[in-house]
Amino acid sequence: MREERFKKILEILSDGKYVSVESLSKQLYVSMPTIRRDLTAMQEIGLVARSHGGAIRITELDSPPITFRIGVNSGEKIRLAAEAAKLIEDDAVIFMDESTTTLHLISHLPRFKNLKVVTNSMSVLQNLYRYKIQAYCLGGEFSRDSLSFFGREAESMVKRFGIDFMFFSSSAVNRKGWIADYSEPSNSLRRCVLEQADKKVFLCDKSKFGKHGAYTLAALSDMDYVILNSPLPESIDPGKAVIRVV
Amino acid sequence: MREERFKKILEILSDGKYVSVESLSKQLYVSMPTIRRDLTAMQEIGLVARSHGGAIRITELDSPPITFRIGVNSGEKIRLAAEAAKLIEDDAVIFMDESTTTLHLISHLPRFKNLKVVTNSMSVLQNLYRYKIQAYCLGGEFSRDSLSFFGREAESMVKRFGIDFMFFSSSAVNRKGWIADYSEPSNSLRRCVLEQADKKVFLCDKSKFGKHGAYTLAALSDMDYVILNSPLPESIDPGKAVIRVV
DNA sequence: TGATAAACGATCAAAAACGATCATAAGGTG
DNA sequence: CACCTTATGATCGTTTTTGATCGTTTATCA
Numbered sequence A, B: 001m002r003e004e005r006f007k008k009i010l011e012i013l014s015d016g017k018y019v020s021v022e023s024l025s026k027q028l029y030v031s032m033p034t035i036r037r038d039l040t041a042m043q044e045i046g047l048v049a050r051s052h053g054g055a056i057r058i059t060e061l062d063s064p065p066i067t068f069r070i071g072v073n074s075g076e077k078i079r080l081a082a083e084a085a086k087l088i089e090d091d092a093v094i095f096m097d098e099s100t101t102t103l104h105l106i107s108h109l110p111r112f113k114n115l116k117v118v119t120n121s122m123s124v125l126q127n128l129y130r131y132k133i134q135a136y137c138l139g140g141e142f143s144r145d146s147l148s149f150f151g152r153e154a155e156s157m158v159k160r161f162g163i164d165f166m167f168f169s170s171s172a173v174n175r176k177g178w179i180a181d182y183s184e185p186s187n188s189l190r191r192c193v194l195e196q197a198d199k200k201v202f203l204c205d206k207s208k209f210g211k212h213g214a215y216t217l218a219a220l221s222d223m224d225y226v227i228l229n230s231p232l233p234e235s236i237d238p239g240k241a242v243i244r245v246v
Numbered sequence C: 001t002g003a004t005a006a007a008c009g010a011t012c013a014a015a016a017a018c019g020a021t022c023a024t025a026a027g028g029t030g
Numbered sequence D: 001c002a003c004c005t006t007a008t009g010a011t012c013g014t015t016t017t018t019g020a021t022c023g024t025t026t027a028t029c030a
Helices: A002-012 A021-028 A032-045 A074-085 A106-111 A122-131 A152-158 A184-196 B002-015 B021-028 B032-044 B074-085 B106-111 B122-131 B152-158 B184-196
Strands: A048-051 A054-057 A093-096 A116-119 A134-137 A140-143 A148-150 A163-168 A178-181 A197-204 A215-219 A225-228 A242-245 B018-020 B048-051 B054-057 B093-096 B116-119 B134-137 B140-143 B148-150 B163-168 B178-181 B197-204 B215-219 B225-228 B242-245
Touching: A002 A021, A002 A032, A021 A032, A021 A054, A032 A048, A032 A054, A074 A106, A074 A197, A074 A225, A106 A122, A116 A122, A122 A134, A122 A148, A122 B032, A122 B122, A122 B140, A140 A152, A140 A184, A140 B122, A148 A152, A148 A184, A152 A184, A152 B152, A163 A184, A178 A184, A184 A197, A184 A215, B002 B018, B002 B021, B002 B032, B002 B048, B002 B054, B018 B021, B021 B032, B021 B054, B032 B048, B032 B054, B074 B106, B074 B197, B074 B225, B106 B122, B116 B122, B122 B134, B122 B148, B140 B152, B148 B152, B148 B184, B152 B184, B163 B184, B178 B184, B184 B197, B184 B215
Parallel strands: A093 A116, A093 A163, A116 A134, A163 A197, A197 A225, A225 A242, B093 B116, B093 B163, B116 B134, B163 B197, B197 B225, B225 B242
Antiparallel strands: A048 A054, A134 B140, A140 A148, A140 B134, A178 A215, B018 B054, B048 B054, B140 B148, B178 B215
């Protein structure tokens, strides 16, 4: 019954369009809570991306378009970013990835003196610009989907920076506590940054748990800090990582 | 719902160059404050630029936002760029600097197949994005004045590219035929690009002649092509350079 | 330059949607 | 058939989104 609905939901979503929970509820003759549960389950497998009011389909190997990602869960993302900002100190060199979560970190940065920011994200760069914060951007191939830079060029460039704090997010954390993502170029770059970073700070909202990203990046236990908005599942070993729940 | 609106706003903006908040509000059946919130969110990641009363897509050459303003003499610059575009061939790797003149080159690029563009200018990058042209951006320290990248990082990065055509402009050409500029970081980078470039194309409107830039870059006679909008002064030796007057 | 009108951001309250919980219904198994 | 598991729908408190209001800022034109 439920599997049957999953298939139908995927069909309805097949053309990549957005569908509301209410619409699905009527089309499939089940209540809205049921649709919500279905979508949540499908999200965990990585079949759909949810937002308030509905969902769109995503394929196994790519993340939702940037226009979709901006709006989703922004309240939670703002709180995660605020908590992460408490770690920063004057004179630090920090790296920020292209996730929409880290973007919210920027409004907290002006209170620090002599900060240097390294990023591969054009969105981050533009916001730093507004706040007049010194910025270094990794170059390389430009990705239209995420408005950011990847590739060999970016990777070799980051190796020349000494990074105090690396702030980043990701699409998924699987059941064994591995951070994973759908895009390998993005992952590859982050792996290089991890090597350069003194303190690694992973920002993780609860929608990430249980999902299966195609490419693993690192273990949660390799992090120095993990910022969460719900308790860490029992099954996952935090290792040396300091867990902060907001 | 909100995510769907983001997409529609981008569609609406891609047709026209400018849309008012009121117009968007009516087209999408939501209130004006909601549209403002949407535009603010989209602005933060760099998808649109806002002005009082509405928004424009940032990647619109014809009516650039204030922050990406293309200066005076744009008619002449457009003609120079059009002439320069005639040099390009399919499969070329071209470099474009951060000058406003080269910016006008972009609208001519979509007719070439398999083009790769290397640049240090964020404005160039944003416009390439609109035309879906593959782009590589040099990284490094971000200059707020010119919205582009300079410095050691950018310079060492450009050394890894093989460049077929280098298109660039400059602030001044002195009486002895030396190309010069006021900014040394910018000059320093261009010197590196000159070394990598097979064909060097200098775009020069007549306002540049007789000025004295503080830092010299190269001799006009070192160029492969010089695109002008007035005849070259008698006193300057063109050397091997092919002179084109438009 | 100063006055006027439009547009803006901030704030607040209402509405919509959400997740969590619980009781009930359906389905499977011994 | 009785029991257990799973799925479903209803309810409730919370979060998010939206629209209205108000004081402030910005553009325009005299």
